[in-house]
Amino acid sequence: MNIPRFDSVQVGDELPSLQLAPVDRTTLALFAGASGDHNPIHIDTDVARRAGMPDVFAQGMLGMAWVGRLITHWVPQSRLRRFDVRFQGITHLGNAMRCSGRIVEKLEHQGESCVRIELQSTNQFGQTKIEGLALVALPEHH
């Protein structure tokens, strides 16, 4: 992996975005098992409807995992110091999320050269479902 250097990145730079396929039931079932989140509201339409939802919907942590993929495709995970998100809305079946990130600050943090990245996950209708921040330590020089 070609790791971005602290000196070569600028505030405003964008990470390569990550386009996901539309959310389907199979993805939700697989993630329920893999994540340990067996809440039936995400995998059983009857339960979701009884809860007043039109249908099953994505686990919040699935959306956060996708944003995590955006970060670890840009830098190795060992450089990730913080990862914070706020869940802004429900990700419904058929939503095709696009994860994006933009450098908003260059800073020293605990003796390391770091960048703060503003994160978003937005569906094909322009609705943002996740907003967040990551703190990533970058190497200084070539």
Added chain:
Amino acid sequence: MIDKKWIGHELPASVLPIERSRLQYFAKAIGETDPIYTDAAAARGAGYPDLPAPPTFLFAAELDSGAAFRLIEDLQIPIAKLLHGEQSFTYVRPACVGDTVTVNSRVSDIYDKKNGALEFVVKTSRAINQRQELVAELRTVLVCRH
């Protein structure tokens, strides 16, 4: 209303062994195709002793153990009203296949907004490995929407 007596409540420890097949399944479920998350040789080539747990994986500890659902029951939050509001991770060192991670959490705050229409529960957690080294700190905000 969620009883504020739960502020300070400590959840039972959740022990999560980091297992190869589970990480491979998790990678498949999130569509992760980078081989360091599924192939031990690729992980070692990247400097890890074995497959690393992806950034959000440790959230599984209290789901597997049941501690997360037990808390929701204790607080009497109906599952239909429950939302995950915020999630944070602060990373100290990786957790890899072969490690055993223990997560200890406490309820650090309970508050409401909009005259009780929205109630918030803040849970803070420390994840340590089998050598008692800090792996990560987690912060979860649960929302009960009335």
